[in-house]
Amino acid sequence: MFLTQRGLRLLVKLLYAADHVPMDELKNELGVSARTIYYELKRVNDWLAFHQFDCVRHVRGSGFYIISEQQNRIKEMLPQLGDSEYGYTPLERRALDLLFILSQPAPVFVEDLIDLTDVSRNTVLEDIRLLKSELAKQGLTLDFKLSAGYFVAGVETAIRHEIHQWLNRIERLAEVNKLPIEIGQAYFPLSVACLKELLHTCETELHIEFADHTLESFSMELCFYFNRIQRGKYVNVTTEEMRTLQETDEFTAALRFMTRASKEAGISIPDEEAYFLSTLFLSAKRQKQAEAKQSQEHCLIRSIARNMIFEFERYACIVFQDRDKLEANLVVHLKPAYYRMKYHVDAVNELADSVKQAHPEVYEITKKVVHHLEKAACAPASENEIAFLAMHFGGWMKREGLQPVSRCSVLIVCAEGVGTSAIVKQQLIDLLGYVNVAGILTKREYGKLDSVAVDFVVATTPVEPKGKPVHVVHPIFSNHDKKTLLKYGEASNGHQEHITLAKVVAAVRKHATVYNEQALLSELKTILQAPHRQWKEEWKPVLNELLTEKTIFLHQTAQDWKEAIRKAAAPLLADGAIEARYVDAMIQSVEDNGPYIVITPGVAIPHSRPEAGVNRLGMSLATFKEGVRFSNKDTKPVKIVIVLAAIDSVTHLRALSQLTSLLGEPGAIDRLAEMTSTKEVVSLIQQFSTI
Known part of the structure; x- marks a missing residue:
């Protein structure tokens, strides 16, 4: 009885679900239509019936489920599913092909790959063609010689990074014991279990704890790395990198690790490999972090965190109350991120698309502030790294003022x-x-x-x-x-x-x-009894819902920046959206923190905390013909003042993002400052107010 890879994923999803799983969730999880889900469910039910289990059940309005009495027995069978019962996806086939080629001591030919993935010759050749194209983007070539079979040529460090990437793409296979025996431990000088024990020792020495996921994947990666070392495939590390890494505790731990591994495997390991391993230790995600030392590197990363938080607040028009705690937590994440970028270790983040879809405004603001990290690491941040950082900022944005009562x-x-x-x-x-x-x-x-x-x-x-x-x-x-x-x-x-x-x-x-x-x-x-909290979709208004003809005042005059803020806030005050004390709070904020509200030359967005006198979400815009200066350092007087009255740290972000896009258009600021009709301004705003 045959289960496809998709069918097995469907079965695992139902087995580990805490409740009924609705059709929409299955469609999102597997990325297919309802029709395909029903087709796979039929195959899953055939497999269950063959093994004398009840079929998947369904409750209208709730979803699909497997009866709890049989779940544990079915789970016990998953690791024993034969290879013939699992059909690899094209991505999994390419990953297996590459890992097989990189780890085998004997020449690898098409026939070997046919046996490995159980597909036709033409399918293998198409997989190889796609694999060549993907490796070429990383500066590697997949070649073939009659005497040597298939082999990958290029810098060893780049090959190691590809092993890291492709192993992460097939981690689900390892979870359900679906890695082929050919990719098993037959050609590895050290087993996964042995390497895991050595990593546990390193955790103790470094007073850290790697994330569970990191520990599992790290152990498997090291199997492949030691396979390469055993066959004389070594990495090269520059003298400058060596000098930098020697100052870290991770390098000392890596040296000890390599000494123990060399003894266990009975192979000679060059010193460069300890330097390479230390970069992996530094860039690995951690569940627990040792108490930070006041080193030059720690001061640099803390400075990056502080600058990113300040700039994030500026772009999002919010103020984090617990800034010190946010900074400390951000430093914990930034350290491995810094080393991943510095040593070109790609971050694997399956949540990146979810973060961009669920929190697009937070992601875009994070993208703007990540340049502090990029400058220090001398490397661009990938979308995965930005998504990780956005998750951190997003997780803190709703903390303001929360005092939950324990129930x-x-x-x-x-x-x-x-x-x-x-x-x-x-x-x-x-x-x-x-x-x-x-x-x-x-x-x-x-x-x-x-x-x-x-x-x-x-x-x-x-x-x-x-x-x-x-x-x-x-x-x-x-x-x-x-x-x-x-x-x-x-x-x-x-x-x-x-x-x-x-x-x-x-x-x-x-x-x-x-x-x-x-x-x-x-x-x-x-x-x-506290008010009952019902979950609902967050309301995030678009720009033209906040900036209307009633909240736009053009060509005002002001003696100084304080008067400019008061005049710009007048529509919101008259409408009852804010109280007079909120205007005072905005002015006080500038006096305490400086002209941080000048987000770009010619534009200021004064704001304060919601509890300072905001009754409901609002935004108003005023232009000043002569312009006003918020400090002596202003090279260009501010002609546009936009008052933001936020009710929390999230609801205004969509409108703010659209406003940023408008102001970012070439010539838009000067054009907006010169407009004489509110209808003309509203028309411009309308162009950037998409839902």
Whole structure:
């Protein structure tokens, strides 16, 4: 009985789901139509029936599921699925072809690749053609000689980076034991288990803990690297890089690692390999970080974090209250990102597209501020790196003023690192409000527990329940994730709420006579119960919904910048969107922090915190014929003042992004400053107000 790769992914998704899985979620997960899902479900059901399991069930309005009584037995069968039951995708075939060619001591021919991937000769040749094109982009060539078979030529460091990339693309195969035996450990001088133990020793020496996902993939990568070393394929490191790396603790740990590995494998390892390994240690994602030393490198990265935060606040028109804590957390992420960029180790981020789709404004602002990191690393940031940073900023943007009251308790299990853990935690608090996060564990730490004393567990990777429900979620919560967690959070809250009210009534009985306990219980519930939080799509208005003819004043005059702010804010004040104290707060902010609100020559966007007097979201625009100076350093007087009254750190971002696009058009600022008709201004704004 045959299961395709897509069918196996579908089966695994249903087995590890915390609840019914709706059709839309399956379509998004697999990237196919509903018709294809039904086709794959039929094959999955045939496979289940063949092995005497019940078929996948469906509940209208909820989704698909596999009965819980059979889930564990089916999971036990997954690793034993034969190779004939798994059909590789084109991407997986190319990855397997490349890794096979790079790791085999004997010549590799077309016939070997046919046996490896179980496809026709023409399909293998097409895969090779595509692989040649992809490797050429990295400066590598895939050649063929009758005496040597297929081989990859190029700089060894670039070949190692390709091993890293292609292994990450097929990590799902390793998770369900679908790597072919030919890619197994037969040609590796050290096993995955042995290398993992050596990495554990390094974690202890460095006082760190690699992210679970990093540890697993790192161990497999090192198998391939040692295979290359055994066959005399060594990396080259420049003298300057050596000098820089020698000053790091990671280099010392890498030297010890190589000494132990050399002894275990019985092979000689050049010193350059320790330098290369230290770059991997430095660029690896970490779950726990050693206490930072005040080194030159640490000061540089802290400076990068500080500058990025300041500029992000400026572009987003927000002020982070807990800036020091944000800076400390950002430094933890920036250190490996800095080394990944510096040593050209590509970041693998499956969430990049989700981040860009779910938080486009945050992503675009992050893209603008990442130049501080790029300048220090002397390398451009990839979309994956920018998405990681956007996740950090996005996770902190809703922290302002949150004081959640503990109701239900939850444990977070995250394998992707400390930054992602913080984002998952913040999303939970934002979504449920009344939730006590009892702890954040790695998958390894969770696996050592016998039971958990919480209401439920939220995990970003499949884990076994330990007496409490487990909800497996995407690190950036999907709509289905949010609805599931809200539903469960409400159930948990209700239970604790009943206990709390009962205790209050019991205390009242001790000191007073209760004539109508039911009425007392009802009234106490009304008083104590917090407002019910329903999840809904975030409302983010477009630019022309905020800047209208009523909020645009042209060709004003002002004696100084303070008067300019007051005149620009007048429409919002008259409309009740802001209070007078908000105008004072904007002026005070400039006096305290300098003219940071001048975002580009000729344009200022004064703003302050929502609690300083904002009643509802608003924006107003005023132009000044003569212009005003916000400091003596201004080379160009400000002629356009746009007041922003934000209700939080997120809702205004779409309109602000559109405003930035408008102001970025060549000549737009001068043209806007000279316009004499509000209708003309509104017409221009309309062009940039797409939904």
